[in-house]
Structure formats: structure tokens, C-alpha cells
Amino acid sequence: MVYAAIDIGGTKIAGALVDGSGRLLVRARRPTPARESAETLLAAVTAVLDELAADARWEAVTCLGVASAGPVDAAAGTVSPVNIPAWRDFPLVERLVERLRARPRLPRGVDPVLVGDGVAMTAAEHWLGAARGVDNALCFVVSTGVGGGLVLDGRPHTGRTGNAGHLGHISVDLEGTACPCGGRGCVEGFASGTAIAAHALATGWQPPEGQPPTAATVARTAVDGDPLARAAFDRAARALAAAVAATASLVELDLVVVGGGVAQSGDLLLAPLRRHLTEYATLDFTRDLRVVPARLALDAGLIGAAALAARTSGASHPAPPPASHSAPTENSR
Structure with a gap:
């Protein structure tokens, strides 16, 4: 299984392809243009996803998790990050679908699943990290x-x-x-x-x-x-x-x-x-x-977004890790 994830914060926008054991297969990253327009922010997010889509494993992606600084409204697909003023009730999920379908970039049947970045970090640490068990x-x-x-x-x-x-x-x-x-x-x-x-x-x-x-x-x-x-x-x-x-x-x-x-x-x-x-x-x-x-350092948002998206979208659940699992990265971009 391959999951895609992005983590949108006030300083950086990170992305990764993640496998079913929580390993980051490939990364992408851009600085967050937090004081610029809503469209400039969206362009930075989609640039990260475009970089991930250039990897051959993108075609195997079964879900896309989007972790964002909050507050978020996961049901409505909107975000209003306190530290990103241009996004207030911004329809992030809808706009991502529009952009990614147009290229086309998103594999058929895969829709973004939005979660708060703190919740994503928590899911990751509970799955693989310091809160496991x-x-x-x-x-x-x-x-x-x-x-x-x-x-x-x-x-x-x-x-x-x-x-x-x-x-x-x-x-x-x-x-x-x-x-x-x-x-x-x-x-x-x-x-x-x-x-x-x-x-x-x-x-x-x-x-x-x-x-x-x-x-x-x-x-x-x-x-x-x-x-x-x-x-x-x-x-x-x-x-x-x-x-x-x-x-x-x-x-x-x-x-x-x-x-x-x-x-x-x-x-x-x-x-x-x-x-x-x-x-x-x-x-x-x-x-x-x-x-x-935390054990997963700055990767937790990506790993947790992927895991929550897999569960929410009905994709296969992530595999339980071995006791010594540390979520290593295969390569970086």
C-alpha cells in the first residue's frame, strides 16, 4: 500500500508518500507563504503534491491525508489556520480536488481526507511512537x-x-x-x-x-x-x-x-x-x-495524516509496526 500525505503548517508545507508500515518513501517540501494570498498558498500546496506525483509510486496511491494547522472543519473540508490569515473557512478539500483532477494528478477514486495537524501527530505517535500502546x-x-x-x-x-x-x-x-x-x-x-x-x-x-x-x-x-x-x-x-x-x-x-x-x-x-x-x-x-x-520528530504529521486517511477512506489499515519501528525514510527529494 502507498498513501500520500501533506502537512500544512505556518512555516512549511511538507509532503510524502508513505507505505503501510509508516515508512516515508519520498518527500517534498516548500516554505509556507503564510502572509500571501489564498491562491498563492494553494499553489504552494499543489506544488508539493506535483512533486510527489512525479514519483512512479504515485499511481499506487490509495488515499490522500491532508493535515493542516487549525482550526479545521473536517466534515466541511475547510480550514481557518490561526497563523495563516488568508485562509478563513477556505474550502481546501474542494479546491485540491479541482486542481488535482484537472491535471490529472490524483488517482481515480482517491479524495483528500482533512485532519487537524495536532490530531495527525497524535495518531502517528499512537501508531508508531511514544504513545504506542x-x-x-x-x-x-x-x-x-x-x-x-x-x-x-x-x-x-x-x-x-x-x-x-x-x-x-x-x-x-x-x-x-x-x-x-x-x-x-x-x-x-x-x-x-x-x-x-x-x-x-x-x-x-x-x-x-x-x-x-x-x-x-x-x-x-x-x-x-x-x-x-x-x-x-x-x-x-x-x-x-x-x-x-x-x-x-x-x-x-x-x-x-x-x-x-x-x-x-x-x-x-x-x-x-x-x-x-x-x-x-x-x-x-x-x-x-x-x-x-515525541519519537517521530517532524515526520509525525505526515505519518498520522496518512494513517487517518487510510482508515477514513476505507483503504487497507496500516500494518502494525515491529516493536523497534522508527519510521525510517527510504530517500528524500
């Missing part, structure tokens, strides 16, 4: 935004619209600043890569000469001991801890899995997250909650 888990990504998903009673829980577990827009400060989503004091405003860099700059942090003022640069200087950089990560971790504790009190979690670009900083984020979680998760059934890094 866990009945109740919260998995989330910390990147340009903060998204998440839930595993409940041993199955990924997507919710009615595909947004269940969207951790980034839990409010952790009732008097906080306005969020582009319309709320106030959202986790994303504290813990996203953009928020971490902005807060560090606001407190007087300066990037080393010649380096961009990004979360990755903040992380590098924090590792070197910069107190302002470390404080920015601690603030992010505290907001995440408050949201994780709130989620645990609602659904009783066994495990928390943290992935995404910012989470690649490792214990710089995870250590203060675990520490602050002891302050917020104080009820008996929320204490001592394990927090672990």
Missing part, C-alpha cells in the same frame, strides 16, 4: 503554533470537526492579550516559537550578531546560559503545564507526548514543563503524569 494520552506540537490531539480509550479522538485536543487555544490568562483566534491569554500566545522569540526580545534579549531573532536562536543562547532566553522558555513551559493539567483533570491522562520544532530543544522546554506540572497537576488522579518527547 497507551490508552489515554495527550500529544501536542510546539512550533509556529501549538496544536494537539487526544487518545482516549485506546483510539485517537478527533471530535466532530477534527479539532479535539487543540491545546494551543486553552486560555491560561483571563486578562491576557488578545489572540488571533478571538480569545484571550491562549497558550499559543505564550508557548509558540513566535511567542517565545517575541517575549525574549521584549525583555531585552538580543540575538548574537548575524543570527535571526527566532525561537531556535533563543534556544541556542539559553543553552549557553543566557538568563533572558531561559526565562522565555520557562514562561512557555509554565503556560503549557497549566493547559496540560487542565486537560488531565478533564479526561484522566496516562501520558503526555511533546513534539514540534520548538520541542526539539529537549530539556530546555521539557524540564521546566515537568517542574511546573507539579504545581498545577495537584489532584490525586493528575499527579505524576509522565511527559516524554
Whole structure:
């Protein structure tokens, strides 16, 4: 079996062909033109799919999973990513079908299946990664935004619209600043890569000469001991801890899995997250909650989108992996 998948985020649009064991066979990638027009954004997505379609295995594709930053409406096929202003109730599935049928590029009988990127990451980690075999888990990504998903009673829980577990827009400060989503004091405003860099700059942090003022640069200087950089990560971790504790009190979690670009900083984020979680998760059934890094790194959205599309579309279910499976890549483009 061959599945196609794309993962649309605020920074990059990634695509892959994925086999039935979760192995990425071929990749494609473009930067996300997040501040440009809706049509320019769509063109970048279809360019990624065109690159995948150039591979001989495209003709064997049985389903197409589309993971997008949220919120999404999986039933309507629309997306309204908070960090992509040009897409508001954008009919992504309909427009992809139009473009891909016209070439023609999409194999007959294959329609895009839309999922939230946090839900896709969760499905991947539950299938192949750190949440494998866990009945109740919260998995989330910390990147340009903060998204998440839930595993409940041993199955990924997507919710009615595909947004269940969207951790980034839990409010952790009732008097906080306005969020582009319309709320106030959202986790994303504290813990996203953009928020971490902005807060560090606001407190007087300066990037080393010649380096961009990004979360990755903040992380590098924090590792070197910069107190302002470390404080920015601690603030992010505290907001995440408050949201994780709130989620645990609602659904009783066994495990928390943290992935995404910012989470690649490792214990710089995870250590203060675990520490602050002891302050917020104080009820008996929320204490001592394990927090672990994602195992699939930045591939989780693609793998999860493929797996969910296979299940939703009626294609053969992905094969269960061996215990040591690490979803290797055969080649890259």
C-alpha cells in the first residue's frame, strides 16, 4: 500500500508518500507563504503534491491525508489556520480536488481526507511512537503554533470537526492579550516559537550578531546560559503545564507526548514543563503524569495524516509496526 500525505503548517508545507508500515518513501517540501494570498498558498500546496506525483509510486496511491494547522472543519473540508490569515473557512478539500483532477494528478477514486495537524501527530505517535500502546494520552506540537490531539480509550479522538485536543487555544490568562483566534491569554500566545522569540526580545534579549531573532536562536543562547532566553522558555513551559493539567483533570491522562520544532530543544522546554506540572497537576488522579518527547520528530504529521486517511477512506489499515519501528525514510527529494 502507498498513501500520500501533506502537512500544512505556518512555516512549511511538507509532503510524502508513505507505505503501510509508516515508512516515508519520498518527500517534498516548500516554505509556507503564510502572509500571501489564498491562491498563492494553494499553489504552494499543489506544488508539493506535483512533486510527489512525479514519483512512479504515485499511481499506487490509495488515499490522500491532508493535515493542516487549525482550526479545521473536517466534515466541511475547510480550514481557518490561526497563523495563516488568508485562509478563513477556505474550502481546501474542494479546491485540491479541482486542481488535482484537472491535471490529472490524483488517482481515480482517491479524495483528500482533512485532519487537524495536532490530531495527525497524535495518531502517528499512537501508531508508531511514544504513545504506542497507551490508552489515554495527550500529544501536542510546539512550533509556529501549538496544536494537539487526544487518545482516549485506546483510539485517537478527533471530535466532530477534527479539532479535539487543540491545546494551543486553552486560555491560561483571563486578562491576557488578545489572540488571533478571538480569545484571550491562549497558550499559543505564550508557548509558540513566535511567542517565545517575541517575549525574549521584549525583555531585552538580543540575538548574537548575524543570527535571526527566532525561537531556535533563543534556544541556542539559553543553552549557553543566557538568563533572558531561559526565562522565555520557562514562561512557555509554565503556560503549557497549566493547559496540560487542565486537560488531565478533564479526561484522566496516562501520558503526555511533546513534539514540534520548538520541542526539539529537549530539556530546555521539557524540564521546566515537568517542574511546573507539579504545581498545577495537584489532584490525586493528575499527579505524576509522565511527559516524554515525541519519537517521530517532524515526520509525525505526515505519518498520522496518512494513517487517518487510510482508515477514513476505507483503504487497507496500516500494518502494525515491529516493536523497534522508527519510521525510517527510504530517500528524500
